[in-house]
Amino acid sequence: MQTNQLNGKRILIGVTGGIAAYRTAELVRRLRDAGVDVRVVMTANAEAFISSLTLQALSGNPVRTETFDEAAEAGMSHIELARWADAVMVAPATAGFIARLANGLADDLLTTLCLATEAPIAIAPAMNRVMWASPATQDNVARLITRGVAISGPGEGDQACGEVGPGRMLQPEDLVEQLNDMFGTSLLSGVRLLVTAGSTWEAIDPVRGITNRSSGKMGYAIADAAVRAGADVTLVSGPASEPLPASVRKFRQVTSARDMLHTVMDEIDGQDLFVSVAAVADYRPSSVSKRKLKKQNDDVLHMEFIKNPDILAEVKKQKPGIFSVGFAAETDNLVSEGRKKLLAKRADLIAANFVGGDFGAIGSDSNVLELIDRSGVTRIGPALKSTIAEQLIEEISVRFHAQSTLQNTR
Numbered sequence: 084m085q086t087n088q089l090n091g092k093r094i095l096i097g098v099t100g101g102i103a104a105y106r107t108a109e110l111v112r113r114l115r116d117a118g119v120d121v122r123v124v125m126t127a128n129a130e131a132f133i134s135s136l137t138l139q140a141l142s143g144n145p146v147r148t149e150t151f152d153e154a155a156e157a158g159m160s161h162i163e164l165a166r167w168a169d170a171v172m173v174a175p176a177t178a179g180f181i182a183r184l185a186n187g188l189a190d191d192l193l194t195t196l197c198l199a200t201e202a203p204i205a206i207a208p209a210m211n212r213v214m215w216a217s218p219a220t221q222d223n224v225a226r227l228i229t230r231g232v233a234i235s236g237p238g239e240g241d242q243a244c245g246e247v248g249p250g251r252m253l254q255p256e257d258l259v260e261q262l263n264d265m266f267g268t269s270l271l272s273g274v275r276l277l278v279t280a281g282s283t284w285e286a287i288d289p290v291r292g293i294t295n296r297s298s299g300k301m302g303y304a305i306a307d308a309a310v311r312a313g314a315d316v317t318l319v320s321g322p323a324s325e326p327l328p329a330s331v332r333k334f335r336q337v338t339s340a341r342d343m344l345h346t347v348m349d350e351i352d353g354q355d356l357f358v359s360v361a362a363v364a365d366y367r368p369s370s371v372s373k374r375k376l377k378k379q380n381d382d383v384l385h386m387e388f389i390k391n392p393d394i395l396a397e398v399k400k401q402k403p404g405i406f407s408v409g410f411a412a413e414t415d416n417l418v419s420e421g422r423k424k425l426l427a428k429r430a431d432l433i434a435a436n437f438v439g440g441d442f443g444a445i446g447s448d449s450n451v452l453e454l455i456d457r458s459g460v461t462r463i464g465p466a467l468k469s470t471i472a473e474q475l476i477e478e479i480s481v482r483f484h485a486q487s488t489l490q491n492t493r
């Protein structure tokens with residue numbers, strides 16, 4: 084685990100009726116080891132899989148199962164319990180529980196608590212792979228994501244029912260890590276950060292256009308990591324296939340490079356940091372036909388392009404004091420091309436990555452970055468983009484704070 088953010092936190096663990104419930108005992112033990120005050124709430128079905136006595140012994144607190152249990156309500160009412168929690172994690176979360184949560188039901192203590200709490204909620208789904216893939220479950224999960232519920236897993240592998248596939252509850256250590264991440268860090272606390280992500284779409288006619296394969300994964304992971312590092316994040320995104328991170332509250336959708344420039348300039352006042360991850364088209368068709376272009380007799384079609392504005396360079400020109408981070412997407416000479424972009428765009432840091440080939444950064448889940456600034460080159464990765472994003476935010480925060488200190492002492 085990175086820095087322990089869990090020490091002293093109050094976490095409510097919900098247990099629903101699945102075979103993975105036996106692993107919740109290990110989750111509770113690990114949370115206690117990390118200094119967490121743990122309270123456990125079980126559904127009636129969960130009691131068929133694990134005894135409340137086990138969880139009581141491990142958590143050091145009475146386990147609750149009933150909404151109105153006279154003795155328990157006398158200690159801490161269910162509403163007080165909902166207010167008490169700094170975070171709620173339901174592990175395992177069955178398909179039935181997910182459906183009830185998505186529909187706002189309050190028909191037992193756990194669903195009532197989830198409805199009554201203002202604390203962040205995470206669920207660790209665990210079920211048969213077909214139940215997980217069913218459109219009903221996927222719809223319910225999508226609804227929960229839009230409400231800010233974090234979905235931890237599920238993992239893939241052998242299932243208790245004898246099948247193989249997605250639906251296993253994540254390992255207790257991974258769930259502890261995810262809870263730790265929910266409390267974030269304070270590396271960029273109070274800092275305003277604007278990030279661009281995704282591709283751009285440069286129209287040719289009403290149905291066709293020029294774009295690229297950026298999925299938004301890298302930029303969205305950076306936006307999410309920045310929120311968890313305490314930054315006030317605005318995300319400006321062109322077309323992307325990746326779902327928006329639930330943590331990001333300020334979002335502007337754009338289409339073309341010029342849209343992106345206008346929106347960035349509209350949002351730039353008061354920003355401290357600009358991270359330009361978007362794969363912006365360097366050129367656009369010089370004219371856009373209002374009608375769909377017809378096929379011509381000639382085998383070759385010539386098209387004229389004009390240069391798009393360079394958003395990264397423009398931001399630094401208009402706001403020289405901002406700390407700007409650019410990306411360089413290259414097929415060759417990564418570091419030397421990255422250095423050229425550092426100087427040409429007057430960026431404070433360039434994160435250079437390979438695109439193209441089997442292991443290119445574009446569209447993939449993982450990446451490797453060469454971080455280039457005026458003092459040298461640092462490599463991060465290979466790793467999943469979520470991990471790369473966290474490490475990049477750490478690297479940016481060190482340089483950003485060093486520069487701010489320097490500016491303040493001048």
Ligand code: PMT
Pocket residue numbers: 281296297298299300301302340359360361362363364365391392393394395396408409410411412413424436438444445446447
């Ligand atoms: O979205 P994913 O599938 O996860 O893929 C991630 C990524 C490969 C797109 C990302 O990691 C990345 O490399 N983004 C930058 C892509 C790019 O446009 O690179 P570039 O070398 O062409 O541009 C250099 C920098 O200038 C970039 O910061 C870019 O955002 C910026 N730029 C470029 C052109 C332009 N007109 N305006 C700009 O601001």
